[in-house]
Amino acid sequence: MVRLKEVAALAGVHPATASRALNPQTAPKVKAATLERVKAAALELDYRVNTQAANLRKKRSGLIGVVMRDFTNMMLPIMFKGIEDRLRKSGYVALLGTTYADADRKRDLYRTFMDRRVDGMIVTYADRIDEDLERVRSARVPSVLINRSTLSGGESRVLPDIAIAMTQIVDHLAGFGHTEFGYIAGPENSAMSDRKSEAFRAAIGRHELHVGEERMVRPVLATDDEGERIALRLLTQHPELTALVCSNDLLAIGALRAAAKLGLGCPKDISVSGFNDIPFLDRIEPPLTTASIPHYEMGYAAAERLVREIAGERDLESEIVFPSSIVVRRSTGPVRA
Amino acid sequence: MVRLKEVAALAGVHPATASRALNPQTAPKVKAATLERVKAAALELDYRVNTQAANLRKKRSGLIGVVMRDFTNMMLPIMFKGIEDRLRKSGYVALLGTTYADADRKRDLYRTFMDRRVDGMIVTYADRIDEDLERVRSARVPSVLINRSTLSGGESRVLPDIAIAMTQIVDHLAGFGHTEFGYIAGPENSAMSDRKSEAFRAAIGRHELHVGEERMVRPVLATDDEGERIALRLLTQHPELTALVCSNDLLAIGALRAAAKLGLGCPKDISVSGFNDIPFLDRIEPPLTTASIPHYEMGYAAAERLVREIAGERDLESEIVFPSSIVVRRSTGPVRA
Structure with a gap:
């Protein structure tokens, strides 16, 4: 195993600087030239952070559970790109699971994500009263719904108008x-x-x-x-x-x-x-x-909302509404005579 | 925290049996009625396995990295369902990341997956000579390509004919x-x-x-x-x-x-x-x-191949070929006069 101080030595920086450069959450604070040097050194030495062990120490997993219902609906992959783009910026990785309207599969999926100690969940399908989601909430794991709401209404959500x-x-x-x-x-x-x-x-x-x-x-x-x-x-x-x-x-x-x-x-x-x-x-x-409706933007906003909540920000809005508007094409026309 | 022996007590089984029932890889060996009892007890007590700690002890993460290139290509979500369906059966969860033909993004994604100590990778895009994939191989992390091959040819792959x-x-x-x-x-x-x-x-x-x-x-x-x-x-x-x-x-x-x-x-x-x-x-x-081409089946077969390799099976085929055939619709017709 290559160690952090070898990377720091090759890059000619202090190990603490190398550590900051290799952590996505602190990397933006490192000077661009230094960042490049450390990254090049890490690549050359094939240095790998043991994220799993580091996260266990910090009691966070760095994982976000993303639940989709029917992924073959083509708006969801676009939404997912928005989610992923925002999560990457903060060093989170998405676990993705689909439910296809199967209650057992959905329950198993939520259980799996909770067992993996996800730091948060992004959900694009919820029942009116959603017991799986309730369990996430009672475990105090932050969650954001996209294009969905529940009757209990306690969730954060991103919706189209x-x-x-x-x-x-x-x-x-x-x-x-x-x-x-x-x-x-x-x-x-x-x-x-x-x-x-x-x-x-x-x-x-x-x-x-x-x-x-x-x-x-x-x-x-x-x-x-x-x-x-x-x-x-x-x-x-x-x-x-x-x-x-x-x-x-x-x-x-x-x-x-x-x-x-x-x-x-x-x-x-x-x-x-x-x-x-x-x-x-x-x-x-x-x-x-x-x-x-703005699929990419809604995914991005949901991830943004989630990351801020995990970071401990308070007084975040519980509902973010995006504009939506008609696109007229040729499947609609004058009433038949 | 609820402990395993409390779950076992409520279900009226030995803790070792409860442990087997709650591990997706051993659950199939537990009698159906016992399995149900343990699952119901776990649900009632809201028992959660600390998969992260358990995996760290076993030196496995239970995570499979899935790399997609352009996820808005609608065949990929279908492939992903095949991948997910097979991974679930063996208790693996998919980390999903997309690259969108951006070399830096791709390199970061592979790094992130390796840092997370994925047990294997499924990849739907590879360069002719793919340095990121080479690094995965030299780290002895199993990988399977779908609908792709490389010039080095050392990889396992699932291809259409x-x-x-x-x-x-x-x-x-x-x-x-x-x-x-x-x-x-x-x-x-x-x-x-x-x-x-x-x-x-x-x-x-x-x-x-x-x-x-x-x-x-x-x-x-x-x-x-x-x-x-x-x-x-x-x-x-x-x-x-x-x-x-x-x-x-x-x-x-x-x-x-x-x-x-x-x-x-x-x-x-x-x-x-x-x-x-x-x-x-x-x-x-x-x-x-x-x-x-059979998207779902190709995804399923790739995950199957990967899971078997991780389980230590030897002499697995390096190329699995699926039939593909023409579907004639109306965009093709007789040459113009």
């Missing part, structure tokens, strides 16, 4: 003369889905319209297959529908597929909108009208 | 009468890109055709923006081209955008093919002809 985006989508469709709306909601058992449904209802109410419960359907997972299944049923049972608002882009992609299967033209017979603006929606046919 | 897929794509296009081909290769400095280019050249050769170097272009990153930039140049400088074979789907999506900007119909004026079959290519316009 749903109300404005949903109002813009409904106004846009009402402006095209639509009055017969259907809504494919967010997944069951999610307080964020509730918020979106409320935002949709409020937006509809502003036009003195009403959408009955039978036209507002909740999927188990927000996937394209679920969107197709639900849209097939909605469009068959309610042939009067001319606008289908979806709480997520994957659901909307499934709805487009359902419309095509039923021989309905989009937007000629049915207008469809999504939510989130995942990549390549401009390339699908028809290009999807949706609400854009 | 490129030669067959590329032959099928070129045969398909030649069957439509195409003779004027362009090729958008994989990123610079990648031995996998070299393999794909060779496979393309060999497939072209079988039809007694030739594609000059000036029609085979390498991007820096395999992104849609790079694909668009390169296709704009190729199609402008070589108006005789009627078929554009792309080494990756994102490049092909960019090429479709370039064709549209130049007023070229696809496939009327130019046929375009991709590689990998990322999600939703059937929904874009025109739906993209590509080669399908």
Whole structure:
């Protein structure tokens, strides 16, 4: 094993300086030229910090648990990049785990992360009342939710401004003369889905319209297959529908597929909108009208919030809201005659 | 802190049994009913294993470093699920990091993972001669490459059968009468890109055709923006081209955008093919002809290979090849008159 003082000797600096240079949290305080010299020496000697032992002494792991639900939703990898970019700056590393709406898998994942003594958690899915998250909180491990909230509301969260985006989508469709709306909601058992449904209802109410419960359907997972299944049923049972608002882009992609299967033209017979603006929606046919939310920035902000809380900062805001707004493409148009 | 013997007492088992039940690597040997009892007791008492301390004693971290290059390529999250599913079974957790073709970022990431004493690495990007990976090897940390190889060739790797897929794509296009081909290769400095280019050249050769170097272009990153930039140049400088074979789907999506900007119909004026079959290519316009590779299975197999090597198994194969085959959609068609 190469030792720190050998690195310091090669770089021509005091061992304490070498130590500061090799610790990501103190490195920014070291002069750039010195930093480069120490890093080059460490590389040349193949010096490795035993982070595991060092962290155990400091009673921190330097690990952040990141929980994703359905990682194949393309906005999550972008969010993850924001998270990772911010964590790196403070020397944290992300443990990533996915749950795919499996309660046992989710419980195991939280347990694993807690067993690993993560210093904090970033979570992109939570149940309305989330027992796993409650355990994290009662263990006093800081956590931040992205794009989610819980009924208990005790968490820190980073959210898009749903109300404005949903109002813009409904106004846009009402402006095209639509009055017969259907809504494919967010997944069951999610307080964020509730918020979106409320935002949709409020937006509809502003036009003195009403959408009955039978036209507002909740999927188990927000996937394209679920969107197709639900849209097939909605469009068959309610042939009067001319606008289908979806709480997520994957659901909307499934709805487009359902419309095509039923021989309905989009937007000629049915207008469809999504939510989130995942990549390549401009390339699908028809290009999807949706609400854009800043995925990267939300991930970055959540990590920033978490790192500050771990560092002991007080009086941090519990909710950070990012703007979101409609992106009009060709999947929405005038109501059919 | 709740102790193991309290969990054992509540579950009515010997502490050694409780210990086996709570260790993912020995749990499969415990009777199902006993396992359930111990898990329920651990949950009720909120018992947490100090994995960090336990691993330090065993000189293992239980962590696997996963390196991705451009995580916004939608096949990678699917691969990651395969990796994660297999790692979970053996009680490993994934540290995930991305490099985005930034050499400093890549070096830092490898350093961080080595400092964390990962038990192994799974890597979805490697340079032709990869110094970071060489350091991992010389430290005797097992590693597996997915969809990549290096010139040194000392690594374990999981690969798709490129030669067959590329032959099928070129045969398909030649069957439509195409003779004027362009090729958008994989990123610079990648031995996998070299393999794909060779496979393309060999497939072209079988039809007694030739594609000059000036029609085979390498991007820096395999992104849609790079694909668009390169296709704009190729199609402008070589108006005789009627078929554009792309080494990756994102490049092909960019090429479709370039064709549209130049007023070229696809496939009327130019046929375009991709590689990998990322999600939703059937929904874009025109739906993209590509080669399908089993992302999930490749991730799972890489993790399986790694876990077995860490467990000390010998004589493991160094290359696992998965079948890949053409998926014909509407972006390819008869050569223009």
